[in-house]
Amino acid sequence: MKSWLTTTDHKRIALLYLGTMTLFFTLGGLVATVIRVELATAASDLVTADTYNRLFTLHGVIMVFFFLIPSIPTFLGNYLLPLMLGAPDLAFPRLNLASWYVFVAGGLLTLTAMVAGGLDTGWTFYTPYSTTFSDSHVILAVLGVFLAGLSSVFTGINFIVTTHRLRAPGLAWLRLPLFVWSLYATSLILVLATPVLAMTLLLVAIERGLHVGIFDPEAGGSPLLFQHFFWFYSHPAVYIMILPGMGVISELVPCFSRNRPFGYGFVAASSLAIAVFGFLVWGHHMFVAGQSYFASVVFSFLSFAVAVPSGVKVFSWLGTMHRGSIWLTTPMIYALGFIALFTIGGGTGLALAMLAVDVHLHDTYFVVAHFHTIMVGGMLMAYLGGLHFWWPKISGRLYSERWGRIAAYTLFIGFLLTFLPQFVLGTQGLPRRTASYPPEFQFLQGLSSAGATILAVGYVLPGVYLLASLVRGRPAGDNPWGATGLEWCTSSPPPPHNFVRPPVVTDDPYDYPRAPQPTITGVGDA
């Protein structure tokens, strides 16, 4: 126990993060369950309106700040970055451990706020509601999120320095795995954008606690200033969430197509382009908030611009599959699910970036569905795909491939049933964040709730068979998938300092035509 809590091994810290975030995800998921049960009927009958407002806020805050943002970087990134670079650890191992403690402290603060009576501002903390009108625990929650942000900055700095300084001999920048490129782009956003969130949240706390007029118009402040600050972080933040997911998919698709990535340079560059453009689109959250027509037009244009590099990713994944040798394993099913759902999520994002269309769809269920399609459909599929891909490396064991596939298909179907109806609800004009709604929306809301139960089953299954694999799983061997990449050149799980002999890189990445064939037999063969 003590050796875990004082460890500086990036692999152990990654597992600490995995455990912590699984707890947060479970909590956020349970809350989502209550929300979906409440919404199964039109009236607000399971919980009161006040409780409902606290529940959707809790769901949003936990899932965004304590799961989606840290998930892939702090777990898979932490575990894999040094392995992929051929390094013994991250550049600052103790900073890495500190980031976990700060993260846990932030989580505990936020949970304290929730237990003490909750938070009812939504995860967006809009002013002046949050600073003046809400009688919930805003300051406590804001400080918790502030700490989570600080932890993100620690991780971001660590990843950037590690990528610059600790690459194995011969591992030039253009030989880096695409997952590393995506982590690097993500870290840039983490370091550059998070301080703005931190500052904004502190200002909210200051205004609320000391009644200094910053955002409240009664005291001479501006509510729109808050929105600008908040989205200046929170829009890049959705790229923090999705970029590492894209990186994971860029590992899975070449491996299970036995092909080189279609346009390595394009995929790597698109990660950086998304990171840069992602900073310039925040105003598309404010088309009906009252910013000028000119500002809205510019933000709309830039939002379309950021879609071009996202389109490059999808095209490259399809190109990688073309003329490949496609092996439909559990991780690959997740990857294909990601590509399908990311296309729908990104496409509906374009609808929201269109000015006149957004006037109708803004703040409706359409936005809820769009966001969840990118985040749950996209990011979570990538997270699970990555988890299944690297699980044999991390645990040294093979999980049940049959159950893996059942769970992946269950999740995909459950997801579509849950969120496709919400696109329609929003188009029909149902605003989000309401405990009750007019009865004519009952049918689709009920359908969505039914889908959510299937989704819930899909989440529980991996927890069961992955844990079972620790006990009953066959040994995985060093490289069960026949994958390229330095992480597969060491034992499973890797020794404390990753490599017995420091690796030297002599080839370009993803040389799948010449890679060793998989050592697993009977898995996923057609």
Added chain:
Amino acid sequence: MSTPFELLPAAASATSVAVDVVVLLVFAVIGVVSLGVLLAMVLFVVRYRRRPGNLTGRGHDLATIRRFEFTWCGITAAVFLGLFVLGALEFDRVERVPAGAEAVDISVTAKRWMWSFQHANGRRELSRLHVPAGRVVRLHLTSEDVIHSFYVPAFRLKQDVVPGWLRTAWFRATAPGTYALACAEYCGTEHALMRAEVVVMEAHNYDRWLAQGDDGRPPLAAAGRALFERLDCGACHETRLRRRAPPLEGLYGRAVSLRDGSSVLADDDYIRRSILRPDAEVVADYQGGVMPTYAGLVDDDELLLLVAYIRSLAHAEGVSP
């Protein structure tokens, strides 16, 4: 919006049909692209499945990759540009009040958790808004507490109502009927119940309805004039000889040149700002530091009255500033 199979609620305003065309177009694009991606994946999974004789990929050469990537970027950029232009052009039509139209001005006040309305002749109503069909209705919206959002799905109209600002929005309803109005911005406990009805009537019925409700309360502009006199605003704004302050006749809706060289549209919010922070945007050729702030002296409802009065002078004869 009564059955789950109507994708969009029945269109009921002058702009909503054109918006629907754009909505359906972008939905079609999303549908085609998503299905295309899905089909491509299924096709590849079947055609290139891993089997004896196909255990490694056959890949592509660099020139092919480059050609396809650039072509793809070009196609997506062109489609995106087209969608952007369509959305922006239609947005302009949705936002801009039609020039030359005689507008019915209605003041809207949002507060947790209800909507109240005041018509030009002073008639007030709560949670139900009567408007004439076929005429331009111009809304002047303000909030007494937090941010709300005025959303009438049938009109494809949404406008955030921000405390400390006066927002305007407009619509021209096409067909008599009753339409849902909802608050779209989360505003606290009873956000879900902050709904109202928009009752669209034939224009002559609206005129009769408006006259019936004339309960002796002065029209907004007249009430604004009374307040204007009580606050003695005319001492400067109507004293043409001394020219201490700009005249207000013909001001509303025009561009005003400011001392710092910039120019601003004299809309509701400019007038409101000028009453609350007179020295922030001083009109060209005038000295600042003359007018005291009226923040704290007039409340939100009184501001709406003053704005209504100044708006009523929009076509009045006056000294050109």
